Amino acid sequence: MPDSSRPIRTAVVIPAAGRGVRLGPGTPKALRALGGTPMLVHAVRAMAASRAVSLIVVVAPPDGAAEVSHLLHEHPLAERTDLQVVPGGQTRQESVQLGLAALPDTIDVVLVHDAARPLVPVETVDAVITAVRDGAPAVVPALPLADTVKQVDPQPQGTPEPVVGTPERALLRAVQTPQGFDLATLRKAHDTVVEGEGATDDAGLVERLGSPVVVVPGHEEAFKVTRPLDLVLAEAVLARRRATDGYV
Ligand SMILES: Nc1ccn([C@@H]2O[C@H](COP(=O)(O)OP(=O)(O)OP(=O)(O)O)[C@@H](O)[C@H]2O)c(=O)n1
Numbered sequence: 239m240p241d242s243s244r245p246i247r248t249a250v251v252i253p254a255a256g257r258g259v260r261l262g263p264g265t266p267k268a269l270r271a272l273g274g275t276p277m278l279v280h281a282v283r284a285m286a287a288s289r290a291v292s293l294i295v296v297v298a299p300p301d302g303a304a305e306v307s308h309l310l311h312e313h314p315l316a317e318r319t320d321l322q323v324v325p326g327g328q329t330r331q332e333s334v335q336l337g338l339a340a341l342p343d344t345i346d347v348v349l350v351h352d353a354a355r356p357l358v359p360v361e362t363v364d365a366v367i368t369a370v371r372d373g374a375p376a377v378v379p380a381l382p383l384a385d386t387v388k389q390v391d392p393q394p395q396g397t398p399e400p401v402v403g404t405p406e407r408a409l410l411r412a413v414q415t416p417q418g419f420d421l422a423t424l425r426k427a428h429d430t431v432v433e434g435e436g437a438t439d440d441a442g443l444v445e446r447l448g449s450p451v452v453v454v455p456g457h458e459e460a461f462k463v464t465r466p467l468d469l470v471l472a473e474a475v476l477a478r479r480r481a482t483d484g485y486v
């Protein structure tokens with residue numbers, strides 16, 4: 239954990255290198271417009287809104303780092319936040335790893351935040367940071383589920399899938415980002431756990447190390463823009479914020 243003789247430094251890695259296949263054809267998802275502004279710009283602003291964040295590393299599509307740097311230059315942040323852009327990889331895990339490699343060793347706490355969650359409120363960001371600073375090595379924001387979840391025996395598309403179990407819903411949480419970590423813990427997890435072992439988030443890698451992960455309350459507006467309907471919801475949330483909160 240951080241050396242208590244100097245201030246804790248917090249950075250954010252924003253993986254933004256995905257194509258957005260489930261959203262449909264077009265430019266990479268992070269660069270698509272939400273209320274006329276690229277989704278990535280909203281995500282970067284959401285992280286920079288936390289006064290604790292001093293550095294943001296954006297992981298751009300592998301061939302798009304120059305374009306992303308240019309775009310972010312056109313949407314400057316408050317002076318207290320440094321910004322860096324690095325090219326990403328073929329998978330989310332690889333992209334996060336490339337972002338982590340760009341962090342200086344003076345960073346103590348790192349958040350990993352999907353560019354695809356552009357509307358996460360600053361209260362959620364700060365709650366995650368506080369929990370890590372208070373000593374939890376890995377923290378995820380999450381919400382209880384509204385639907386019942388079934389475990390199935392997967393079948394080829396078009397074939398009905400036999401249900402093999404129904405996990406108790408009250409024990410389940412839907413996990414969001416930003417996920418927060420002590421930097422050394424997350425680096426070790428990414429260095430140790432092999433791609434393809436089934437972890438779909440960063441906390442999942444830490445769990446595989448046997449390190450504790452804790453949940454703090456997530457937020458409905460931290461949803462991930464994955465499919466076209468999510469974009470409709472995001473536009474509506476943004477329009478409401480602009481009308482009522484002076485949000486840009
Ligand atoms: N090679 C990849 C794949 C994903 N991501 C990022 O990881 C986050 C979560 O991924 P997801 O929402 O699945 O984005 P995509 O991979 O773009 O979506 P899809 O699976 O529909 O293509 C996104 O911010 C995405 O840009 C990334 O940085 N590098």
Ligand SMILES: C[C@](O)(CO)[C@H](O)COP(=O)(O)O
Pocket residue numbers: 330352412413414415438439440462
């Ligand atoms: C990290 C994540 O957003 C937590 O819910 C999610 O696992 C990302 O999944 P994706 O399929 O890469 O969008």
